[in-house]
Amino acid sequence: MKDKKAAVLAATLELISEQGFHGTPMSQIAQKANIGVGTIYRYFPSKENLINELYIHVKARLASYVFKNYIENMPVRKSFLHLLRTIVDYFLKNPIDFLFMEQYATSPLITVATRQEGLRMFEAATKLFIRAKEEELIKDLPLDLINTFTYGATRSLVSMYLFSDDKPSDEILNEGIVAIWDGIRK
Amino acid sequence: MKDKKAAVLAATLELISEQGFHGTPMSQIAQKANIGVGTIYRYFPSKENLINELYIHVKARLASYVFKNYIENMPVRKSFLHLLRTIVDYFLKNPIDFLFMEQYATSPLITVATRQEGLRMFEAATKLFIRAKEEELIKDLPLDLINTFTYGATRSLVSMYLFSDDKPSDEILNEGIVAIWDGIRK
Amino acid sequence: MKDKKAAVLAATLELISEQGFHGTPMSQIAQKANIGVGTIYRYFPSKENLINELYIHVKARLASYVFKNYIENMPVRKSFLHLLRTIVDYFLKNPIDFLFMEQYATSPLITVATRQEGLRMFEAATKLFIRAKEEELIKDLPLDLINTFTYGATRSLVSMYLFSDDKPSDEILNEGIVAIWDGIRK
Amino acid sequence: MKDKKAAVLAATLELISEQGFHGTPMSQIAQKANIGVGTIYRYFPSKENLINELYIHVKARLASYVFKNYIENMPVRKSFLHLLRTIVDYFLKNPIDFLFMEQYATSPLITVATRQEGLRMFEAATKLFIRAKEEELIKDLPLDLINTFTYGATRSLVSMYLFSDDKPSDEILNEGIVAIWDGIRK
DNA sequence: CATGAATGAGAATTCATTCAT
DNA sequence: CATGAATGAATTCTCATTCAT
Numbered sequence: 001m002k003d004k005k006a007a008v009l010a011a012t013l014e015l016i017s018e019q020g021f022h023g024t025p026m027s028q029i030a031q032k033a034n035i036g037v038g039t040i041y042r043y044f045p046s047k048e049n050l051i052n053e054l055y056i057h058v059k060a061r062l063a064s065y066v067f068k069n070y071i072e073n074m075p076v077r078k079s080f081l082h083l084l085r086t087i088v089d090y091f092l093k094n095p096i097d098f099l100f101m102e103q104y105a106t107s108p109l110i111t112v113a114t115r116q117e118g119l120r121m122f123e124a125a126t127k128l129f130i131r132a133k134e135e136e137l138i139k140d141l142p143l144d145l146i147n148t149f150t151y152g153a154t155r156s157l158v159s160m161y162l163f164s165d166d167k168p169s170d171e172i173l174n175e176g177i178v179a180i181w182d183g184i185r186k
Numbered sequence: 187m188k189d190k191k192a193a194v195l196a197a198t199l200e201l202i203s204e205q206g207f208h209g210t211p212m213s214q215i216a217q218k219a220n221i222g223v224g225t226i227y228r229y230f231p232s233k234e235n236l237i238n239e240l241y242i243h244v245k246a247r248l249a250s251y252v253f254k255n256y257i258e259n260m261p262v263r264k265s266f267l268h269l270l271r272t273i274v275d276y277f278l279k280n281p282i283d284f285l286f287m288e289q290y291a292t293s294p295l296i297t298v299a300t301r302q303e304g305l306r307m308f309e310a311a312t313k314l315f316i317r318a319k320e321e322e323l324i325k326d327l328p329l330d331l332i333n334t335f336t337y338g339a340t341r342s343l344v345s346m347y348l349f350s351d352d353k354p355s356d357e358i359l360n361e362g363i364v365a366i367w368d369g370i371r372k
Numbered sequence: 373m374k375d376k377k378a379a380v381l382a383a384t385l386e387l388i389s390e391q392g393f394h395g396t397p398m399s400q401i402a403q404k405a406n407i408g409v410g411t412i413y414r415y416f417p418s419k420e421n422l423i424n425e426l427y428i429h430v431k432a433r434l435a436s437y438v439f440k441n442y443i444e445n446m447p448v449r450k451s452f453l454h455l456l457r458t459i460v461d462y463f464l465k466n467p468i469d470f471l472f473m474e475q476y477a478t479s480p481l482i483t484v485a486t487r488q489e490g491l492r493m494f495e496a497a498t499k500l501f502i503r504a505k506e507e508e509l510i511k512d513l514p515l516d517l518i519n520t521f522t523y524g525a526t527r528s529l530v531s532m533y534l535f536s537d538d539k540p541s542d543e544i545l546n547e548g549i550v551a552i553w554d555g556i557r558k
Numbered sequence: 559m560k561d562k563k564a565a566v567l568a569a570t571l572e573l574i575s576e577q578g579f580h581g582t583p584m585s586q587i588a589q590k591a592n593i594g595v596g597t598i599y600r601y602f603p604s605k606e607n608l609i610n611e612l613y614i615h616v617k618a619r620l621a622s623y624v625f626k627n628y629i630e631n632m633p634v635r636k637s638f639l640h641l642l643r644t645i646v647d648y649f650l651k652n653p654i655d656f657l658f659m660e661q662y663a664t665s666p667l668i669t670v671a672t673r674q675e676g677l678r679m680f681e682a683a684t685k686l687f688i689r690a691k692e693e694e695l696i697k698d699l700p701l702d703l704i705n706t707f708t709y710g711a712t713r714s715l716v717s718m719y720l721f722s723d724d725k726p727s728d729e730i731l732n733e734g735i736v737a738i739w740d741g742i743r744k
Numbered sequence: 745c746a747t748g749a750a751t752g753a754g755a756a757t758t759c760a761t762t763c764a765t
Numbered sequence: 766c767a768t769g770a771a772t773g774a775a776t777t778c779t780c781a782t783t784c785a786t
């Protein structure tokens with residue numbers, strides 16, 4: 001049943017975001033997912049594999065949301081702002097996903113292969129940057145730099161929103177996104 | 187002896203950055219530090235305390251490096267670029283410190299008190315942002331946002347440099363830093 | 373399975389009586405009970421809890437033996453002698469239970485709650501003393517005193533029998549019990 | 559220096575009575591005795607030896623108190639009552655000594671040799687019982703029985719006094735002691 | 745003699761994983 | 766397929782004892 005696998009992933013995400021990987025026993029995951037411990041092992045060969053699959057799962061969900069209404073051939077600046085805005089939206093709506101990504105993006109538990117698979121889902125964004133460079137709209141910096149820079153700044157935006165006591169308005173978020181664009185544009 | 191405490195901190199930093207907190211047993215730390223397991227507990231009451239002290243230690247080392255040649259009353263833009271450049275320099279020279287900060291900046295293992303103590307060491311930077319706002323040189327966004335944005339973007343810069351195969355030149359790093367400034371300046 | 377819990381209790385009783393609580397590692401208990409160490413923790417949350425449950429267990433077994441053929445309304449003296457005789461019998465047949473009770477009756481490891489639960493099992497004896505006082509058959513001393521005095525003297529009897537080289541005859545034991553009665557009777 | 563040895567014994571007695579043998583680290587004893595840990599080992603080869611010497615020490619102190627004004631040739635009953643009364647007095651004045659004896663009288667930590675040495679200090683009491691038997695004042699029971707019986711009952715007396723909320727009067731204590739005599743007299 | 749820093753063996757406890765039902 | 770009792774390797778931490786100063 002797909003049901004059980006999904007239940008395990010959901011339970012793991014919630015528990016792990018709060019308690020961390022090592023603070024969350026398989027038994028607790030099983031309990032939250034309303035299945036037996038042994039059953040988890042029908043779907044995931046090990047706990048390590050489970051968290052890696054969860055990483056892919058969460059990243060795929062984000063990508064699917066982000067690219068749902070994304071149109072490839074719109075003007076670069078508009079695409080860029082739309083993309084960032086959608087990412088921010090998603091994380092504000094799904095803070096647990098954000099917490100999870102923050103913690104496991106750099107964790108040694110996530111294998112190189114997993115991380116690469118996660119990156120592949122955002123190739124459309126890379127294409128956009130390439131186009132931007134060709135159209136000479138952004139600084140002449142390495143693509144990688146543009147990429148991480150953009151994502152890093154976006155994370156900061158979300159993080160500040162989620163953890164600060166006085167939530168910034170929608171407008172300020174937009175200004176923040178524009179600031180990122182200002183950072184890379186020519 | 188101060189020797190042993192320092193040896194424990196050094197060993198922990200190195201091991202924990204690669205293997206994570208839970209992937210690093212106390213016995214391994216002891217071995218790498220060339221002391222007995224029990225000795226660690228003469229200096230640190232628990233493993234949790236050890237990592238919190240290490241956090242302070244690393245952050246203090248960074249702050250000391252960053253503010254060594256920092257002059258409070260220089261023009262804002264110059265100060266800003268100098269500050270970011272020094273941070274980047276430090277992390278490129280001490281990649282393990284960077285990996286450690288990346289992993290534990292958001293980890294629940296680091297207590298609120300520890301994090302606050304860490305922040306206090308960078309008050310000079312906050313002062314600079316306040317001055318920048320007063321002089322109306324940067325966008326009218328919340329200080330927190332400016333702050334996390336700046337640090338987030340800086341991290342991306344370092345991260346890209348450390349993990350990409352074709353290391354960007356010194357010039358490109360400078361351009362990256364300027365890009366950050368462009369992001370927040372008016 | 374009830375089997376394993378019982379096996380753990382039996383193993384613990386035997387080992388702890390000889391070696392003491394702190395002289396008996398959980399691993400040894402597991403080995404003697406023919407189970408894995410972890411299995412003990414399925415039945416007892418901690419070593420401290422284990423010894424407290426064992427205390428109840430042993431005391432319940434004693435009470436069940438002692439009151440099996442006990443009839444409430446027999447003459448006081450007869451009841452008294454019967455009771456003491458049965459206690460002595462039980463301990464002579466189960467010397468390990470005696471050793472265990474001797475060591476843990478006063479130990480700080482046994483919680484107040486556990487001790488109280490143990491006392492409740494011997495309320496019938498207290499009733500007998502009350503009746504004895506009402507019938508003015510025994511000295512006019514506080515009940516507590518009568519109680520501890522009686523039990524203390526009984527313990528001595530058992531202890532002497534178990535550890536002396538020339539075991540006293542059945543008759544002598546009876547005389548000993550009568551001596552206790554003589555101590556408290558008017 | 560005799561000073562230090564005595565200080566160690568005093569510190570150990572106090573700490574061990576409250577916290578138990580295994581709950582009391584050597585370092586704590588050293589601290590309470592105002593000496594270095596290593597120094598303990600100049601006077602006692604091991605922790606086990608320390609507790610055995612303490613046992614002897616406490617028992618000797620009790621014996622010295624009990625037999626201080628004891629006259630060998632007084633009438634048996636008077637001697638007996640005096641002896642018991644003095645024991646009770648001592649323990650009421652030194653409850654820690656009582657707690658210690660109660661806990662370690664049956665503990666596997668005290669070696670057989672130590673226990674025997676402790677018994678030897680009370681030979682005068684045994685002599686009294688022999689005389690009592692010769693004069694046919696007490697029941698014709700084995701000496702050992704008389705002995706343990708008497709001591710067991712005395713312990714109960716003290717224990718009840720120390721732990722009950724409504725302390726029995728001096729008179730009641732005397733009655734209790736008489737009850738013990740009544741138990742063994744012909 | 746006195747000290748206390750250093751040590752590492754040993755203890756309780758946890759938890760991923762297996763496998764008989 | 767699903768289960769969860771059983772397992773024991775692995776982990777953190779304590780503390781008696783040693784020995785260089």
